[in-house]
Amino acid sequence: VDVGLNPTEKFYVGVAGRFEHYDDSSGNTSSGKLSLRYDFTPEFALRGTLSNGFRAPSLSQSVYAQTANQYTTVNGVAQFVEAKSVRVDSSLAQALGAEDLKPEKSRNISIGFTYKPVPEANITLDAYQIEISDRIAQTGFLFGSGVDQILQANGYRPGYRVKYFTNAADTTTRGIDLVTDYRVDYGALGTVKYGVAANYNKTTIDSIKSTPAALTAVGSSLVLFDRVAQGYLTVANPKTKLILSANWKVDDFDINASVNRYDKVIARDTNPAYDVTYGAKWLTDLEVAYNFTKALNLAVGANNILNVKADNNAFPQGDINGFPKFGSISPFDPYGAFWYTRVSYNF
Numbered sequence: 354v355d356v357g358l359n360p361t362e363k364f365y366v367g368v369a370g371r372f373e374h375y376d377d378s379s380g381n382t383s384s385g386k387l388s389l390r391y392d393f394t395p396e397f398a399l400r401g402t403l404s405n406g407f408r409a410p411s412l413s414q415s416v417y418a419q420t421a422n423q424y425t426t427v428n429g430v431a432q433f434v435e436a437k438s439v440r441v442d443s444s445l446a447q448a449l450g451a452e453d454l455k456p457e458k459s460r461n462i463s464i465g466f467t468y469k470p471v472p473e474a475n476i477t478l479d480a481y482q483i484e485i486s487d488r489i490a491q492t493g494f495l496f497g498s499g500v501d502q503i504l505q506a507n508g509y510r511p512g513y514r515v516k517y518f519t520n521a522a523d524t525t526t527r528g529i530d531l532v533t534d535y536r537v538d539y540g541a542l543g544t545v546k547y548g549v550a551a552n553y554n555k556t557t558i559d560s561i562k563s564t565p566a567a568l569t570a571v572g573s574s575l576v577l578f579d580r581v582a583q584g585y586l587t588v589a590n591p592k593t594k595l596i597l598s599a600n601w602k603v604d605d606f607d608i609n610a611s612v613n614r615y616d617k618v619i620a621r622d623t624n625p626a627y628d629v630t631y632g633a634k635w636l637t638d639l640e641v642a643y644n645f646t647k648a649l650n651l652a653v654g655a656n657n658i659l660n661v662k663a664d665n666n667a668f669p670q671g672d673i674n675g676f677p678k679f680g681s682i683s684p685f686d687p688y689g690a691f692w693y694t695r696v697s698y699n700f
Contacts, residue, residue, distance in 0.1 A: 399465075425514075439516070444507055459483055460484045462482050476532075483527075499571035527554065530551075545600065545601045549598075556586055615634050640652055657685065663680045
């Protein structure tokens with residue numbers, strides 16, 4: 354149900370509600386949203402939203418399984434390991450303390466403004482806070498003599514490092530979004546829409562699920578959600594992102610260019626002294642499109658046209674197994690430029 358009304362000419366109120374039933378462990382759920390907006394002038398308005406949310410475990414989180422050979426670091430030393438991500442409902446995962454996944458629930462609040470200083474320009478600024486309880490993430494690597502015994506008992510050979518999905522933690526994310534654009538008419542040379550967008554966000558962990566007794570019994574030193582796994586929620590994504598863009602339309606051409614800056618990211622080690630930082634990077638995207646008719650369009654472009662790559666990691670280079678030399682937690686494709694062509698026809 355979604356209802357919106359204007360109690361006054363300048364004041365808008367929106368109310369929405371949802372009820373869902375899942376036939377798995379999620380059961381019944383309800384969520385709602387309250388949105389307010391007040392137009393002080395035709396050019397300036399304040400807006401805010403208060404809501405709660407719900408997300409059932411995805412199919413991949415519930416039944417995902419993978420066996421992989423990979424490198425990881427322990428005390429700054431790159432080690433080749435055999436890793437298994439196991440299904441939550443598997444006997445192996447349950448012997449290591451896995452439980453049925455619960456849905457994630459969130460509480461969200463945002464407040465901001467829209468401003469149109471001149472007819473050609475738009476500015477929006479919004480601050481937000483998102484609290485998520487029972488956030489689903491993978492555990493850290495579980496390994497050791499006790500894990501080896503459980504592996505053998507379930508028909509696997511020993512030596513694997515094991516992970517599974519769990520309701521790992523409660524988190525809070527706070528951030529700010531800024532979006533601006535300015536349109537210029539150059540007459541016979543067409544029009545250009547310039548844009549600047551920036552985002553800052555930071556995620557903190559409010560509480561961590563305790564290590565289950567079944568896992569503690571396997572090995573007293575085992576931790577369900579260790580420092581490395583926590584880092585994937587807090588520091589493995591850039592805190593800031595900046596986008597400078599321009600869209601030029603002239604005759605039947607449509608040209609889009611953007612420069613994107615991704616902040617640094619950190620790959621954590623179990624020992625903080627061996628954390629690896631991958632530096633901030635600037636990427637350039639370009640696309641040129643031509644409209645042959647109102648329906649037929651051809652585009653040629655490239656993401657990361659200057660072929661910027663993520664920083665090298667600390668793993669051995671030229672490995673015969675073909676492991677990459679670039680940081681795997683890069684927020685963009687670590688292998689550089691991607692070129693493409695696209696033909697579209699609108700019926």
